[in-house]
Amino acid sequence: MSFFDFWYSHAPIFAILIPAITAFIMVLLGNPGAGALTHDWRQPWRRGLSLVSVGLGLATAINYLLLANTGQITVYQLSEWSAPFGIVLVLDRLSAMMLVLTYTLAAPVLWFASKGWDSRGRYFHAMSHFLLMGLSGAFLTGDLFNLFVFFEILLMASYVLLIHAQGKPRFQLGIHYVSINLLASALFLIGLGIIYANVGSLNMADVARIMPTLPTDQHRLATAGSLLLFVVFGIKAAILPLGFWLPKTYAVASTPVAALFTIMTKVGIYAILRVNGTVFQDDLSRDIFSTWLLPIALMTSLYGAIGALAAARLRRFVGFMVLSSVGTILIAIAMMNTAAWAAALYYLVHSTLIAAAFYLLCGWITSQRGQHTDHLLVAPRMKQAHVVSVCFFIIALMMAGLPPFSGFWGKVLILGATAQFHAQAWVIAVVLLVSLISIIAFTRAGFVLFWQATAPEDDPKEEAYSAYQKLPAIAPPRNDKAIYLLLTGLVIYVVCASPIFNYVEQTAVQLKDTQQYIDTILKQDQQGQVISVQPFDPNYVPETKYNGEQADPYAQLVPDLVSEDVWQGPHISPYKKQQAELQNQQANTPDQALLNAVEP
Incomplete structure (x- = not known):
């Protein structure tokens, strides 16, 4: 076969193999103590291999996006056994879009981290690529248990990354983060056990096909299992009342790790949309899901905005804004119509990239405020106050949803999708109120950081003078450039809004077509009957x-x-x-x- 025949015949397994092989090579290279990494001869090799791998991953993701844009659903059979008897990977419009988003975020963040941050702890690049492996697998798998496996891979990598560069706060909140996710993993397994005991299958397409045919008792138990999975995905997405851990946890993570973690909540949203939104689409599951999701989403969005307004630290401010954006996305998903899902996917990409840019800006601001770090307290004026304030202003406009940026258009699309929706007034009121509170919160933070900043001490005899002179006069290496890359990407995102929205609209239509998903993945016998595990x-x-x-x-x-x-x-x-x-x-x-x- 030619190279391209080989490439397409094995799509989409390469999206998982590339970060997996890279991570294993990194581990085999070894890693001395964090203090010796700066002088270790292998460090340039780690950085070069990491950046080449993430570039190759981005190219692969774009290639898969072009393949999925044809409307084709690509199924890859591991061990060459068809579903539901073998595990399959499924590449459709949604999974391809999430892969591109993952690598679009990872490329500038790892490029920035390779200029010093990766030397503050061991195995940074190896764990980053294990994280990318878990993310890619979670977006591509067509099996519920395999989804659990990839969740565990990305979570174990995130445990190590969270305490990267060490420190007491990271260890304390790291234990908190690990405990919550271990509980979620236990609930995940219990939910899978309930579903398997009553459905007899864990393949997503097979479960979607069998659910409406189950006897009443089995159907209710399987529905209970699906709702338990919703709780698990809610913990990952950090929705109320399961998301109180996020602002503090992300606030203590190192700058590149916090930026990379902005994709983690979107894994939970993806799982909610893929599993609860499309796999469990029988009447009972859909009614319970849509009934509970909307009030939870409204409260999450409002809580995040209010938390940002009251935040005492800039990093926690960003964490609360991430919570608010999660709620906004889930509001659109709860409307359960194609237009709303398309708007949710458009806003999802925007919220991920802008939150990452904001975390990177926190690192820049922290480096120039000395002992005040990112606390929202009056401090001497930053040495790069003008350029930092411009970046803050642009990020504020984007994240609060003001025109002409992508956040504004995402919210307009969500509001436009409320036509004929029974809770239209609630959705419009909360979305507009959250935008207003966000503007006030950004104004408050901007006043403290820039407008109320005091003149630096000019008396050489004072201790404050020498402390101020020791502060860096420029941004940390590549920090500002990584922010510019993300902001430029978001500007391109809004300039190309029309073709992008056409794509997400077709993605939503494909998600709604559960029968196409079933027909593509499951095989039929000579009589045209689906080959399945039922009757069990x-x-x-x-x-x-x-x-x-x-x-x-x-x-x-x-x-x-x-x-x-x-x-x-x-x-x-x-x-x-x-x-x-x-x-x-x-x-x-x-x-x-x-x-x-x-x-x-």
Whole structure:
């Protein structure tokens, strides 16, 4: 095969393999103590490999976006067994968009971190790429248990990254962060167990197909499992009352880690949209989900804005604004219509990149305020006050949702989608109120940081004079440039709003078409029936190499589930092939009589 045939035949596994292989190479390179990293001869190799890998990942994500833009859903079968018996990766418009967002964020952040921040702790680049591996896998998987696995990968990487550069506050809140996520992981497994016990499958397409056909008792239990997953995803997305941990936790993370973590809440939103919004789409699940999601989203958005207004530190200010944006996105998802989902996806990209830029700006401001760091207290004027204030002003306009930036258009699209919605008045009132509170909060922070800043001490005899002179006169290396890259990207985002909105609109339409998702992923037998685990037979034991050859009433389905190479290969026994041939012959006879099982 040519290179391109090989590339497309194995899409989308490369999006996971690239960061995975990079991370393993980083681990094999070894890592001395943090104090020796600056002089370690391997550090330039780590940085170069990390940046090349993230650039290759970005190129791969863009390539997948172009592939998904054709409307095609690409299914990759791990081990060459079809769903629901094998695990599959699924590349559609939504997963491709999330991959591009992930690498668009990671590229400038890792480029900035490679200029010194990565030397303040061990295995920074390795953990960053394990995080990218977990994110990519979570966006691409078509299996609920595999979603749990990739969640655990990205969470374990985030545990290490959170305490990068060490410090008592990071360890204290790191324990808090780990404890909450371990609880969420336990609930995740319980929810998966409930769903599997009643549905008999964990493949997303298969669960979506089977749910409406379940008996009443099983259906209610499976619905309870789906709502337990919603609680788990709510913890990841930091919605009320499960999101109080986020502002403090992100505030103590190092600058590049905090910027990178802005994509983490979007994993929770993605999971809510993918699993609760499209997989569990039977009447009962949909009604409960939409009924509870809207008030939670409204409260989250309002709480985040009020928290930002009362924040005593700039980093916590950003954390509360992240919470508010999560609530705004979920308000649109709760409306459960195509236009609202498209608006939510458009706003999701904006909120992720602008929050990352704001965290990077916090690092810049902290470096120039000395002992005042990012506390919202009156301090001597920063040495780069003019350029920093301009960046703050632009970020404030974007994040508060003022024209002509992408935040404004995202909120306009959300408000436009409220037509015919039963809670239209509540949505409009909260979105506008949150925007007003955000403007006031940014005005307050700007006044303290810039307008009320005092003149620096000019008496050389004073201790404050020497302390001020020691402060850097320029931004930390690459800090300002990384901010400029993100802000430029957001300007391009609003300039290209029309084609981008067309894409997210088609993405929302594709998400609503659950039947296309099912038809693409699941295989059918010769009679046109979906090959699935239903009806579930708890006494059925398939033939395996561990229990010997046994009569298999479903042997005729195996050729439809595997590729021709696998069927003709050594892993399918002659006995299995003989059973399949006889069952196919019997199925084609006029009387449709059952043949006796072939003896081994």
